Amino acid sequence: MYSNHLIESDRNHLIHPVTAFRPHERRGATVLASGKGMYLRDIEGNELLDAFAGLWCVNVGYGHESIVEAAAAQMRRLPYATGYFHFANEPAIRLAERLVELSPPGLDRVFFTLGGSDAVDSAVRFIVNYYNATGRPAKKHFIALDKGYHGSSTTGSGLTGLPAFHRDFDVPLPWQHHIPAAYPYRSPVGSDPQAVIDRSVADLRAKVAELGAENVAAFFAEPVQGSAGVIVPPPGWLKAMRDTCTELDILFVADEVITGFGRTGPMFACETEGVSPDLMTMAKGLTSGYAPMGAVLMSDKVYSGIADGPRPELPIGHGFTYSGHPVSAAVGLEVLRLYTEGGILANAQERAPRFREGLLDLQDHPLVGNVRGVGLLGGIELVSDKAEKTRFDPALRLPERLTNAAYRNGIIFRAFGDGTIGLAPAISCGADDMDRLFARLRKTLNDVLDEPEVRREVG
Template sequence: MNEIEAKDKQYVWHPFTQMQEWVAQPQMVIEAAEGIKLIDSEGHQYYDGVSSLWVNIHGHRHPKIDQAIVDQLGKVAHTTMLGLVNVPATQLAEELMAVVPKGLTKLFYSDDGSTAVEIAIKMAYQYWQLKGKSKKQKFVTLANAYHGDTVGTVSVGGIDLFHRIFSSLLFESIQAPCPSCYHCQLSSDPEQCGMLCIDQVEKILAEHHEEIAAMIVEPLVQAAAGMLTQPKGYLKKLRELTAKYNVLFLVDEVATGFGRTGKMFACDHEDVSPDFMMVAKGITGGYLPLAATFMTDEIYNAFLGDYTQQRTFFHGHSYTGNPLCCAAGLANLEIFREEQVIESLQEKIAAATTKLTAFKQLKHVGEVRQQGLMIGIELAENPEKKIPFSWNMAVGAKVCKKTREYGLIIRPIGSVVVFMPPLISTVVEIEHMIDIIYRSIQDVTETKQDQYDDEEVAAVLI
């Protein structure tokens, strides 16, 4: 054990990690990175197949983002936005408005995805109070939803494993069925499943719209639920229903934004313009923590008034609009333009789709879900009968541990192997990473399933 690993185990509490098992096992120490590779303390290189938890877009140490941060350091690293304006935050706001869905005209900066969603929840609630609709206090969310880990965002979440323990702290929300066919109890046909779920949403809105402030969704893909994908047209229909019943529509693009689905934003696939859109993760290319909550003029204008009217949105963060983060964000958008990132994705997505067809041959792969370069491979004891592996077998974690032996770092969500490479990855690199995942699944589920003890996979469990 090297000195850094020892001190980590002495002092640090890691997220989504059982620390008793973490401390008991050897852990990888990352010291450097180059492009889409991470480099450990022993000099070994690994593909960053999870984009450092879905944030890295253009690879590590991209010279344009590096230089933008260095240049900004020569001016000012941070200044508050309470009563002051800073240059990078203003410039980034202008450039973001050029790429977000039409109708979104203002933004509120924060620090990460949870805070961006928390802001939207509070704004949506206060909006209706200011409009004289005081009964509109509830939120509709989807089963299996994940919108962050703060109390407000957990209140609109739907992943029992993450959220159950905090139930007594949460405000009430109304849960609609998620339209994922693999786990759906309504139908196994994607089109029919989508329509049945839409019917359920309309029933909720029709019966309760006078007390519903907003509906919040992850568009196209419920990422933390295991890359659960939604049928075509589902998102657009939700937008139509929320407009029909005078309910605000909140779209959480924290995971799906900045090219992950094949377009700049998931909303772009169905020409959807929400009332709120939240982004984080890829907004700085994965370099620094920054988030933004976008809203329409209708929302913004409702908060305007004389100081004495107290219509202000009383919310803020110390590092709101941090100049260093915003400088990275500006460089990120410049790379999207200059390197034609979105345009180049189509070949990569097609190559991944082709490669993934071979996974049907693996006897323990239940479903392969893909939207752009967001990919989830569901493992099952008996895929035909949809019988899952038991939780204590930790099969997803064992596969991810195995991929490290072949030079690829990824993380599972339960029995779902998640693959979300940096968008800069080449076709050859994507194909190589998928080959590693295929081989690892085969090794663990077909030939070496009992190779690892449960404690040995603690480092990659989620």
């Protein structure tokens, strides 16, 4: 009765993110009730291994008492403090300082947001302000990657390169442009790493030349394109793109909303290639999803450009009521402590070889065309014909079949629209959890392959 009432009420009132409204009403919600470690329980009492860390965010896993205590203590002491009118609060100051210590060199200034979309949106606004303040007002065009995801704000959704976020929303805007993703499995130049990198650099140069470098503000990229289906560019790609931006005199923004906080191994993916972006956006793992928070980090070049503009005494008109929220900041500080002193980042690095082995083991499954990953971030691209790399007919509704079979097998992962499976388990995950994850995943693939309509298409 209780669960029926909740599902009925959800149907009638709750609008879900990135969901088809009417089909959701017909299907009804799966209501999650509790979580511990990397396991969730729904209101029907089913236990589900969460192989997606909520939405690539619960990096430390569910149920950490020390985080709950940090939040409760801060709520008792001071539940809210504005950052306006020169006010500040201790957790926000300490978290900003800690992020500067942990991030690539040169990123010394931190602006807090509520999540990733407003971090991207803030980065765009700061960049526009920077070029106006430094006397280059023509530099207003932005370039990003096809299939990239930069959130769903009014501006960020146009930098995003996924059709679902453009359709019927009148974006991209005229100043937003895209170049092809560095996608080794489907690259027109083949999978040779250097060829893929050279192609991306050439694409960026060509786009900047077409627009005129004097009109281009910035290039935005995720180090690994999560929502594209975990597209992993070849090693060296990030550095090559960063260097090309420097040479072309455009700002380079690394969107580490997914890749930050140990997801790919180090604290930030930029570290792997010794890259310092001009700005960096982050969210998700910053608080491990225990409280909403994101951030934009910026270099002194950008900060000082804005600070020392033609009207330095006037306020910079950008801010949110909850910028630097003390409870979220207290949560962030404890989560960062768990990553470092708590050994969770080291655990992620220890588990990575087994994760990679689990992905590679799946390569010979009849449904699997390509596996890819870095750290504890993985993608499994399913195809109906391995030699031709043919995607499944959308009429087959493969993502829905995968999600349903996964639920029956007690596992949650991301099933992208094109039939790619995304994995991002908690980076605190144990060795047994990892074995269970791959056992349930293989069983799910077998079950879906056994469905007659799928079997027919695989041939």
